[in-house]
Amino acid sequence: MTVNKEKLVLVGNGMAGVNAVEHLLKLAPDRYEITIFGTEPHPNYNRILLSYVLSGDSKVEDIVIHPYEWYKSNNITLYTGQTVTNIDTEAQTVTSDKGVTVSYDKLILATGSNPFIIPMPGADKEGVMAYRTIRDCEIMMESAKKYKKAIVIGGGLLGLEAARGFLNLGMKVDVVHIVDTIMERQLDRTASKMLQAALEEQGINFLLAKQSEEIIGDKRVTGLKFKDGTIAEADLIVMAVGIRPNVQLAKSSGIECNPGILVNDYLQTNIPNVYAVGECAMHRGVAYGLVAPLYEQGAVLAKHLAGVETGPYEGSIVYTKLKVSGVDVFSGGKFMDAEGTKAIRIHDEFTGVYKKVVIQDNKIIGAVLFGDTADGTRLMQMIREETDISGMAKTSILTDSSSGGAASGVADMKDDAIICGCNGVTKGTICSAIKEQSLTTVEEVKNCTTASRSCGGCKPLVSDLLAFTLGASYDKNAAKESICGCTTLSRDEVVDGIREKGLTHLREVMHVLGWTNEEGCSKCRPALNYYLGMIAPETYKDDSTSRFVNERMHANIQKDGTYSVVPRIYGGVTNPSELKRIAEVAEKFNVPTVKFTGGQRLDLLGVKKEDLTAMWEALDMPSGYAYGKALRTVKTCVGDTFCRFGTGDAMGVGIELEKRFERLNTPAKVKLAVSGCPRNCAESGIKDLGVVSVDGGWELYAGGNGGVKVRVGDLLVTVKTEAEIIEYSEAYLQYYRETGKYGERTSEWLHRLGIDHIREVVKDDEKRQALCARMETALSVLTDPWKQAIESNKIRRDLYEVVELK
Ligand SMILES: Cc1cc2nc3c(=O)[nH]c(=O)nc-3n(C[C@H](O)[C@H](O)[C@H](O)COP(=O)(O)OP(=O)(O)OC[C@H]3O[C@@H](n4cnc5c(N)ncnc54)[C@H](O)[C@@H]3O)c2cc1C
Ligand SMILES: NC(=O)c1ccc[n+]([C@@H]2O[C@H](COP(=O)([O-])OP(=O)(O)OC[C@H]3O[C@@H](n4cnc5c(N)ncnc54)[C@H](O)[C@@H]3O)[C@@H](O)[C@H]2O)c1
Numbered sequence: 003m004t005v006n007k008e009k010l011v012l013v014g015n016g017m018a019g020v021n022a023v024e025h026l027l028k029l030a031p032d033r034y035e036i037t038i039f040g041t042e043p044h045p046n047y048n049r050i051l052l053s054y055v056l057s058g059d060s061k062v063e064d065i066v067i068h069p070y071e072w073y074k075s076n077n078i079t080l081y082t083g084q085t086v087t088n089i090d091t092e093a094q095t096v097t098s099d100k101g102v103t104v105s106y107d108k109l110i111l112a113t114g115s116n117p118f119i120i121p122m123p124g125a126d127k128e129g130v131m132a133y134r135t136i137r138d139c140e141i142m143m144e145s146a147k148k149y150k151k152a153i154v155i156g157g158g159l160l161g162l163e164a165a166r167g168f169l170n171l172g173m174k175v176d177v178v179h180i181v182d183t184i185m186e187r188q189l190d191r192t193a194s195k196m197l198q199a200a201l202e203e204q205g206i207n208f209l210l211a212k213q214s215e216e217i218i219g220d221k222r223v224t225g226l227k228f229k230d231g232t233i234a235e236a237d238l239i240v241m242a243v244g245i246r247p248n249v250q251l252a253k254s255s256g257i258e259c260n261p262g263i264l265v266n267d268y269l270q271t272n273i274p275n276v277y278a279v280g281e282c283a284m285h286r287g288v289a290y291g292l293v294a295p296l297y298e299q300g301a302v303l304a305k306h307l308a309g310v311e312t313g314p315y316e317g318s319i320v321y322t323k324l325k326v327s328g329v330d331v332f333s334g335g336k337f338m339d340a341e342g343t344k345a346i347r348i349h350d351e352f353t354g355v356y357k358k359v360v361i362q363d364n365k366i367i368g369a370v371l372f373g374d375t376a377d378g379t380r381l382m383q384m385i386r387e388e389t390d391i392s393g394m395a396k397t398s399i400l401t402d403s404s405s406g407g408a409a410s411g412v413a414d415m416k417d418d419a420i421i422c423g424c425n426g427v428t429k430g431t432i433c434s435a436i437k438e439q440s441l442t443t444v445e446e447v448k449n450c451t452t453a454s455r456s457c458g459g460c461k462p463l464v465s466d467l468l469a470f471t472l473g474a475s476y477d478k479n480a481a482k483e484s485i486c487g488c489t490t491l492s493r494d495e496v497v498d499g500i501r502e503k504g505l506t507h508l509r510e511v512m513h514v515l516g517w518t519n520e521e522g523c524s525k526c527r528p529a530l531n532y533y534l535g536m537i538a539p540e541t542y543k544d545d546s547t548s549r550f551v552n553e554r555m556h557a558n559i560q561k562d563g564t565y566s567v568v569p570r571i572y573g574g575v576t577n578p579s580e581l582k583r584i585a586e587v588a589e590k591f592n593v594p595t596v597k598f599t600g601g602q603r604l605d606l607l608g609v610k611k612e613d614l615t616a617m618w619e620a621l622d623m624p625s626g627y628a629y630g631k632a633l634r635t636v637k638t639c640v641g642d643t644f645c646r647f648g649t650g651d652a653m654g655v656g657i658e659l660e661k662r663f664e665r666l667n668t669p670a671k672v673k674l675a676v677s678g679c680p681r682n683c684a685e686s687g688i689k690d691l692g693v694v695s696v697d698g699g700w701e702l703y704a705g706g707n708g709g710v711k712v713r714v715g716d717l718l719v720t721v722k723t724e725a726e727i728i729e730y731s732e733a734y735l736q737y738y739r740e741t742g743k744y745g746e747r748t749s750e751w752l753h754r755l756g757i758d759h760i761r762e763v764v765k766d767d768e769k770r771q772a773l774c775a776r777m778e779t780a781l782s783v784l785t786d787p788w789k790q791a792i793e794s795n796k797i798r799r800d801l802y803e804v805v806e807l808k
C-alpha cells in the first residue's frame with residue numbers, strides 16, 4: 003500500500019458509485035486508497051437485470067458486474083453487509099453499524115433510493131413488500147412456490163416488469179394503477195393503450211384508475227381494498243409506486259438535501275470533499291432514477307477526482323425501455339404534445355407499430371416508439387445533439403428499420419456518441435473493439451464491451467455499427483430476428499430444427515436447439531407449443547401451461563375478472579330451441595349481459611369462473627373459440643336462400659366451412675365470411691378468408707383484416723363449385739399454418755410472402771393436394787375443450803376450482 007495515496011471512501015456499493023470508481027481507476031489507478039461500504043451482502047451487481055432474474059431469464063450469479071476478485075485486484079477494501087451510520091465531516095471519517103471507522107480525504111455518497119411504501123393501513127402485514135434488491139427478488143421467487151395470486155401496485159416500469167415476472171413464476175397477477183393509462187410518465191395515451199393490450203394478451207390483469215385504501219388480512223395479506231369499496235384478492239402485494247432518494251445518512255450528517263442530496267455540476271455537496279452521485283443526488287432540481295444519467299454523472303465525477311480536465315455535468319435527457327419480452331416500448335425526452343410542439347406520427351395498426359416524434363423549433367425534443375424501437379437510440383442522439391431537422395425530409399426522421407435507413411444513421415454519429423446508455427458505451431469504443439478484437443456478432447460485442455448487456459435496447463444500433471465497420475463482410479444473419487431472447491434462432495430455423503431432428507416436446511426443443519434459458523419465456527413457449535402441434539398434430543400433446551390465460555381457460559377473461567362465454571353457432575344461423583336454451587342458461591346463471599358479437603354470435607358476459615363448466619354443460623353447445631388463436635367465426639349473409647340478389651348459398655357454404663375448420667389451431671386468430679353476391683353483406687373483403695358468390699362461381703379473397711388496420715383482401719382464386727371452395731380454403735389455411743410466424747395474422751403473413759407466391763402454391767395441383775391431406779390429419783384429432791372440461795374432474799378442479807363430479 004502506498005503511503006502517499008489519498009483516501010477515498012464510497013458509501014453505497016451500487017451501480018452509480020462503483021461505476022464512478024471504475025472510471026476513476028482507469029484515469030488515475032494509483033491516486034487513491036479506496037474503501038467501499040455496502041449494506042447489501044453482495045458484490046456490485048446489475049440491479050437492472052433483477053427483472054430478468056425474476057422472469058427466469060437469468061440467475062443471480064449472472065448479474066454480478068464486479069466479482070470479489072475485482073475489488074481485490076484493484077486493492078479496494080470492501081465492507082459488504084455494513085451500513086454507514088455516521089459521517090463526521092469535521093474529522094473526515096465514516097463509521098458503520100458494525101463499528102468500523104475509516105477516514106477519508108474524499109467521500110462519495112451513492113446511497114441510491116428507497117422504494118416508496120404507501121402508508122396505508124395494513125402496509126406492515128406479512129406478504130407486503132417492495133422490489134429493489136436481490137433479497138426482494140428471492141422472496142418473490144420463494145413466495146411463488148407457495149402462493150398463487152399477486153398484486154402489483156403501480157403500473158410504471160418496475161411494476162410491469164414485476165408483474166411479468168410473476169406470470170413467469172406461475173402466479174396470477176393484477177396490476178393496480180392509480181390513473182387509467184399505464185406508464186403515463188413515459189408514454190402517451192395511444193402507446194399506453196397498445197402496451198396494455200399487449201400485456202393483457204400475455205395474461206396480466208389491469209385494475210386501472212383505482213385508489214388503494216387498505217391492505218386486508220390477519221397476519222398475512224389476503225387482499226387489497228380500494229376507495230370505491232371493491233376488494234381484490236392477493237397472497238402477495240408488491241408496491242412499485244416510485245422511489246425516494248435515500249438521504250437519511252447525509253441529512254443526519256448535516257449535508258444539504260432537498261429532497262435528494264444537493265450537488266453542483268461537479269457532484270460536490272455543500273460540505274468540502276463530500277460528493278454525491280446516483281439516485282440519491284439532486285442535480286439542478288432533478289434526481290434521476292435510471293442508470294444512463296447516473297453513469298454520465300459518474301464520468302464527470304471520476305474525471306474531477308482524477309484531476310483530469312472535464313466539462314460540468316449539465317443534466318441528462320433520459321429515455322426508457324421496458325424490459326418485458328414480447329413488447330418493444332421506448333420513450334425518450336419530452337414526448338407529450340404541448341403548446342409550440344408539432345409531432346410526426348406513424349401509427350401502423352396493421353403491424354402494431356406506433357412511432358411519435360415531437361418537434362419544437364425544428365429540433366426533436368422527444369419520442370415514443372411502440373412495436374419497433376430500432377430508431378430509439380438514433381433519435382436520442384438527435385435529441386441530445388439538438389440536430390436541426392429543417393432541411394431533412396420528415397419521412398426520413400422515422401425510418402423503417404428493415405429498410406437499412408437506420409444503418410446509414412450510425413455513420414453520421416460522432417465517436418463519443420453513447421450507443422448503449424445502460425452501460426455507457428460509445429460508438430468509438432464499439433468500433434475499436436470490432437476492429438481490434440475481430441468481432442462479428444452482437445453477442446461478441448456484448449461480451450467484449452458490455453454494450454447491449456442490460457435492457458437490450460441498443461442491439462439494433464450495435465448491429466448497425468457492425469455493418470458500418472465490417473462493410474460487406476458483415477453477416478446480416480447474425481442480426482436476424484430470433485423468436486425471442488432465449489435463442490438466436492429465427493422462426494424458420496426453429497421449425498426446420500424441430501422437423502430435421504424429430505423433436506417432440508418443448509424441453510427437448512429448448513435443450514437440443516441450445517436455448518440459453520432452459521425454461522423458455524412467455525414469447526417462445528406458446529410459439530413452440532404451436533409449432534410442435536402444427537408439425538405433429540397426431541402425436542404432440544398440447545402443453546396448456548404454455549398457452550395464454552384465455553386459451554388455457556377456454557373463455558375470455560374480462561377486465562373485472564369474470565369471463566365471457568361464446569358458444570359456437572355455425573354460420574351465425576340458429577333456431578328457436580337453441581335460442582331458448584341460451585336464454586334459460588343466461589337466466590339460470592344470472593348472466594348480466596348478453597350481446598351479439600361482430601361475428602354474429604351470442605356473447606354471455608360477466609360469468610364467474612366457477613360457473614363456467616356448469617354453464618357449458620347446460621348450454622350443450624361446442625365452444626365458439628372466441629378466445630383462441632384458431633378459427634373464430636364464419637360470418638354469412640342469407641344468400642340465395644332468401645335474398646333476391648343472391649346467387650350462391652352463403653349460409654350453407656358458411657356452415658360447412660365452420661364445421662370443417664372449427665377448433666383448428668392457427669398462428670393467429672382467423673375469421674371467415676361468405677357473401678351470396680358481390681354486394682358483400684357479410685364483409686368478405688376484410689376477412690382472413692372471404693368467399694363471395696359471383697356469376698358462375700365463387701371468388702376467394704385472402705389476407706383481409708377489419709381490425710386495427712383495415713386491409714382489403716387479395717383475390718386468391720376463382721372457383722366454380724362448393725367442393726372447390728373447401729379444397730382451396732384447406733390448402734390456403736394449411737399453408738398459413740405451416741409458414742406463418744406464431745402471432746402473425748394472415749394479412750401480415752400475406753404481406754411478407756406476397757399474394758403471387760401464395761396463389762402459385764395453392765393453384766399447384768400437387769402442392770394443394772398435399773396441403774389438403776395434411777390439413778385433414780390436423781382436423782382429425784381435434785376435440786371440443788368445453789366437453790373435455792365437463793367430463794374431467796381434474797380439469798374442473800385444476801382450472802375452474804369447482805367441486806368434483808361424483
Ligand atoms: C428491478 C429494477 C429494474 C430496473 N431496470 C432499469 C432499467 O432497465 N434501466 C435503467 O436505466 N434503470 C433501471 N432500474 C433503476 C436502476 O437500477 C437504478 O437507477 C440504479 O441501480 C441506481 O443506482 P445507484 O447506485 O444510485 O443506487 P443503487 O443501485 O440502489 O445502489 C445504492 C446502494 O447503496 C447501499 N446503501 C444505501 N445506504 C447505505 C449506507 N448508509 N451504507 C452502505 N450502503 C448503503 C444500498 O444498499 C445499495 O446497495 C431498475 C431498478 C430496479 C429495482
Ligand atoms: N426498464 C426500466 O428502465 C426500469 C425498470 C424498472 C425500474 N426502473 C426505475 O426504477 C424506479 C422505480 O420504478 P417505479 O415503476 O416504481 O417508479 P415510477 O415512478 O416510474 O412509476 C410509479 C408508477 O406508480 C404509479 N402510482 C403512484 N402511486 C400509486 C398508487 N397509490 N396506486 C397505484 N399506482 C400508483 C404512478 O402513477 C407511476 O406510474 C424508477 O426510477 C424507474 O425508472 C426502470
Ligand code: SF4
Pocket residue numbers: 639640641642645646647648649652677678679680681682683684
Ligand atoms: S351479399 Fe348479396 S346475397 Fe347476400 S344478403 Fe347481401 S345482397 Fe343478398
Ligand code: FES
Pocket residue numbers: 421422423424425453454455456457458459460461
Ligand atoms: S441501452 Fe440498455 S443495454 Fe444498451
